[in-house]
Amino acid sequence: MIDLVTAGIAALILALAIWTVAARDTLAAVIGFVTFGLMLTLAWVRLVGVDVALTEAAIGGGLTGALMIGAASRLRPLETAAEAERPRGMVRLLAAVMAAGVSIALIICVLALPNPAPTLAPDTAANMNATGVLNPITAVLLAFRAMDTLLEAIVLVFALIGVWSLAPDRAWGGRPGLRQHADPNGILAYIARVLPPIGIIVGTYIFWIGADLPGGKFQGATIVAAMWLLVIMAGLADAPPISRTWLRVGLVAGPLVFIAIGAYGAVAAEAFLAYPAGFAKPLIIVIELALMPTLALILGLLVIGAPLRAEKS
């Protein structure tokens, strides 16, 4: 017997993936991809990964979609030129055979997965009390696998440095992205005035309950970043010049606090990133509070892109 709801979600995901890959128009493909991300969110709920579903909806669908729509509209004039480079029938046939082979091999692997599945859930449950948090995902992210989360925060900073380093020389230190112009009395400007207070509260709430319920700093920071992007896109505020000291301090503050607490663990507990007994929860909260603004800044600035305008002084 097949679970009909899950089968329906899987069918929609596959149809949207095929659309994303096969659509002629790039913008249409991007919009297909955003919808694909939203359908994936439902699949995550079916897999009882609500934390992952929130992340997928906010980052996989939302921020990646905003990034792609921006790029697709900038690259639109090149659309017809690329059409001539579409590979010939033989290449496409070989690609299809190879892709089908990979899929079939993976399906065989999925059907041959060991039963009962290996799991770390009992270990997580047994050790979660020591962390003081009730959401097992947060316990893994900030206690058991804190090193991954620290390195991830650093990867984000490096990615932003990479994006910024693509600035033309004259624009270095200037404002990222293009100046946005929108009708100040239009619906976009109206939404950009009404929505951010609500969005900031929702983002902060999702961040705060992350200790005990599905949610956390990544999902919360993404919503706050989205509100910031909305205000910028509506032309109500401009992106800050990347040479601003407050901005640069904000971008490294989160990882630096994380590293400092990790180093404190090396002294006060037995290892780097270990928490002294009884202090796990307060230290986790300090790390999350420090990471949240850093993540919101980085995620927003990654969507905006490289500096393009020299700062007018």
Next chain:
Amino acid sequence: MMSAPTLLGICAAVLIGCGMYGFIVNPQTLRKILAFNVVGSGVFLLFGAIARRGAGAGFGGDPVPQALLITGIVVAFSATALAVALLVRLHDVAGSVSLASDPPSEPESDAGST
């Protein structure tokens, strides 16, 4: 009897193949990035299906892979943002984002050399 993890695991396997095909066949660079993200989503979904199979101790899924998935999705986004920024910069500098070995936008290049 096909459970939700198995069904979505198979869906993920097809997604990976679908994305790989798009990555090879689509000539537009942005479409390649998009197709690569479809592959990534497939890998994440496959991992998520495996996490769901590890449910136990009162959790709906193994929390360790689920937490790693959150990390993975965020890192995938940062890599995508860097790729898109490279592409936009290439467009601004060269006026073309073609990956062809002899881009049509450079007619002045030596016709004899290949």
